[in-house]
Protein backbone atom coordinates (compact mmCIF):
# COMPACT_ATOMS: atom_id res chain seq x y z
CA UNK A 1 0.00 0.00 0.00
CA UNK A 2 2.79 2.43 0.80
CA UNK A 3 5.19 3.21 -1.99
CA UNK A 4 8.62 3.43 -0.48
CA UNK A 5 10.30 6.60 -1.63
CA UNK A 6 13.55 5.99 -3.42
CA UNK A 7 15.99 7.79 -1.21
CA UNK A 8 19.71 7.48 -0.92
CA UNK A 9 19.24 5.50 2.26
CA UNK A 10 16.95 3.06 0.55
CA UNK A 11 19.34 2.52 -2.31
CA UNK A 12 22.18 1.98 0.12
CA UNK A 13 20.19 -0.59 2.01
CA UNK A 14 19.23 -2.56 -1.07
CA UNK A 15 22.88 -3.43 -1.44
CA UNK A 16 23.15 -4.73 2.09
CA UNK A 17 22.68 -8.16 3.54
CA UNK A 18 21.25 -8.16 7.03
CA UNK A 19 22.39 -10.56 9.70
CA UNK A 20 20.22 -13.21 11.32
CA UNK A 21 20.20 -11.09 14.49
CA UNK A 22 18.82 -8.12 12.57
CA UNK A 23 15.85 -10.23 11.46
CA UNK A 24 15.45 -11.64 14.95
CA UNK A 25 15.22 -8.19 16.52
CA UNK A 26 12.91 -6.83 13.83
CA UNK A 27 10.73 -9.89 14.36
CA UNK A 28 10.56 -8.97 18.06
CA UNK A 29 9.49 -5.45 17.03
CA UNK A 30 6.79 -6.98 14.79
CA UNK A 31 5.53 -8.99 17.76
CA UNK A 32 5.20 -5.71 19.67
CA UNK A 33 3.27 -4.27 16.71
CA UNK A 34 0.92 -7.27 16.90
CA UNK A 35 0.23 -6.47 20.54
CA UNK A 36 -0.84 -2.99 19.45
CA UNK A 37 -3.10 -4.50 16.78
CA UNK A 38 -4.79 -6.75 19.37
CA UNK A 39 -5.50 -3.62 21.43
CA UNK A 40 -6.93 -1.76 18.41
CA UNK A 41 -4.00 0.61 18.19
CA UNK A 42 -2.14 1.45 14.98
CA UNK A 43 0.26 -1.52 14.87
CA UNK A 44 3.77 -0.17 15.37
CA UNK A 45 6.32 -1.88 17.60
CA UNK A 46 9.89 -1.18 18.69
CA UNK A 47 12.72 -2.81 20.61
CA UNK A 48 16.00 -1.33 21.84
CA UNK A 49 19.02 -3.62 21.68
CA UNK A 50 22.29 -3.42 23.57
CA UNK A 51 25.06 -5.98 23.38
CA UNK A 52 22.84 -8.26 21.28
CA UNK A 53 20.10 -8.25 23.94
CA UNK A 54 16.70 -6.56 24.00
CA UNK A 55 16.72 -4.02 26.84
CA UNK A 56 13.47 -2.19 26.07
CA UNK A 57 10.23 -2.96 24.25
CA UNK A 58 7.29 -0.82 23.27
CA UNK A 59 4.19 -0.70 21.14
CA UNK A 60 1.92 2.13 20.16
CA UNK A 61 -0.49 2.96 23.00
CA UNK A 62 -1.86 6.35 21.96
CA UNK A 63 -5.52 5.40 22.44
CA UNK A 64 -5.04 3.39 25.63
CA UNK A 65 -2.99 6.08 27.37
CA UNK A 66 -4.78 8.92 25.55
CA UNK A 67 -1.34 10.34 24.87
CA UNK A 68 -0.06 11.54 21.51
CA UNK A 69 3.51 10.87 22.67
CA UNK A 70 2.88 7.18 23.41
CA UNK A 71 4.55 5.95 20.22
CA UNK A 72 6.25 2.54 20.27
CA UNK A 73 9.73 4.09 20.06
CA UNK A 74 9.16 6.51 22.97
CA UNK A 75 7.98 3.66 25.19
CA UNK A 76 10.85 1.36 24.15
CA UNK A 77 13.45 4.13 24.69
CA UNK A 78 12.09 4.97 28.17
CA UNK A 79 12.01 1.26 29.08
CA UNK A 80 15.62 0.81 27.92
CA UNK A 81 16.80 3.89 29.85
CA UNK A 82 15.06 2.69 33.01
CA UNK A 83 16.46 -0.79 32.52
CA UNK A 84 20.10 0.26 32.35
CA UNK A 85 19.72 3.31 34.61
CA UNK A 86 21.18 5.61 31.99
CA UNK A 87 19.51 8.02 29.56
CA UNK A 88 22.46 7.64 27.18
CA UNK A 89 21.83 4.80 24.76
CA UNK A 90 25.10 5.34 22.93
CA UNK A 91 25.87 1.74 22.06
CA UNK A 92 22.28 0.79 21.41
CA UNK A 93 20.26 0.07 18.30
CA UNK A 94 16.55 0.54 17.91
CA UNK A 95 14.35 -1.64 15.69
CA UNK A 96 11.03 -0.15 14.64
CA UNK A 97 8.38 -1.57 12.33
CA UNK A 98 7.64 1.86 10.80
CA UNK A 99 9.88 4.79 9.94
CA UNK A 100 10.05 7.08 13.00
CA UNK A 101 8.22 10.42 13.09
CA UNK A 102 9.79 13.79 13.98
CA UNK A 103 9.19 13.29 17.71
CA UNK A 104 10.66 9.79 17.83
CA UNK A 105 13.66 10.70 15.66
CA UNK A 106 14.21 13.60 18.11
CA UNK A 107 14.10 11.21 21.07
CA UNK A 108 16.62 8.96 19.31
CA UNK A 109 18.98 11.91 18.84
CA UNK A 110 18.48 13.02 22.47
CA UNK A 111 19.26 9.54 23.79
CA UNK A 112 22.26 9.22 21.42
CA UNK A 113 21.06 5.98 19.88
CA UNK A 114 23.69 4.63 17.53
CA UNK A 115 21.69 2.72 14.92
CA UNK A 116 18.13 2.66 13.67
CA UNK A 117 16.58 -0.23 11.75
CA UNK A 118 13.08 0.27 10.44
CA UNK A 119 10.81 -1.96 8.37
CA UNK A 120 8.39 0.18 6.35
CA UNK A 121 8.72 3.75 5.13
CA UNK A 122 6.09 6.23 6.30
CA UNK A 123 5.57 8.68 3.42
CA UNK A 124 3.26 10.90 5.53
CA UNK A 125 5.15 11.26 8.79
CA UNK A 126 8.53 9.60 8.32
CA UNK A 127 11.42 11.73 9.56
CA UNK A 128 14.27 9.37 8.71
CA UNK A 129 14.28 9.59 4.92
CA UNK A 130 10.68 10.27 3.79
CA UNK A 131 9.63 13.85 4.60
CA UNK A 132 12.74 14.70 6.64
CA UNK A 133 15.96 12.98 7.50
CA UNK A 134 16.69 13.96 11.07
CA UNK A 135 18.91 10.92 11.59
CA UNK A 136 21.61 12.62 9.56
CA UNK A 137 20.80 16.17 8.52
CA UNK A 138 24.29 17.58 9.06
CA UNK A 139 23.01 20.16 11.60
CA UNK A 140 22.63 18.15 14.79
CA UNK A 141 25.61 17.05 16.89
CA UNK A 142 24.62 13.40 16.68
CA UNK A 143 24.08 11.12 13.70
CA UNK A 144 22.17 7.88 13.64
CA UNK A 145 23.02 5.15 11.17
CA UNK A 146 19.84 4.13 9.40
CA UNK A 147 18.95 0.82 7.77
CA UNK A 148 15.65 -0.16 6.24
CA UNK A 149 14.03 -2.94 4.28
CA UNK A 150 13.86 -5.64 6.97
CA UNK A 151 10.43 -7.33 7.12
CA UNK A 152 8.90 -4.40 5.25
CA UNK A 153 6.00 -6.40 3.81
CA UNK A 154 5.16 -7.95 7.17
CA UNK A 155 4.97 -4.52 8.75
CA UNK A 156 2.84 -3.13 5.92
CA UNK A 157 0.53 -6.14 6.16
CA UNK A 158 -0.17 -5.42 9.84
CA UNK A 159 -0.86 -1.77 9.06
CA UNK A 160 -3.20 -2.61 6.15
CA UNK A 161 -4.99 -5.12 8.35
CA UNK A 162 -5.58 -2.42 10.95
CA UNK A 163 -6.72 0.29 8.53
CA UNK A 164 -9.04 -2.04 6.62
CA UNK A 165 -10.67 -3.14 9.88
CA UNK A 166 -11.13 0.53 10.86
CA UNK A 167 -12.73 1.22 7.45
CA UNK A 168 -15.01 -1.80 7.77
CA UNK A 169 -16.18 -0.87 11.24
CA UNK A 170 -16.89 2.72 10.21
CA UNK A 171 -18.87 1.47 7.19
CA UNK A 172 -20.90 -0.79 9.51
CA UNK A 173 -21.32 2.09 11.95
CA UNK A 174 -22.79 4.29 9.23
CA UNK A 175 -25.22 1.64 7.98
Ligand SMILES: [Zn+2]
Nearest residue numbers: 071100101104
Ligand atom coordinates in the same frame (compact mmCIF):
# COMPACT_ATOMS: atom_id res chain seq x y z
ZN1 LIG B 1 6.84 8.61 16.54
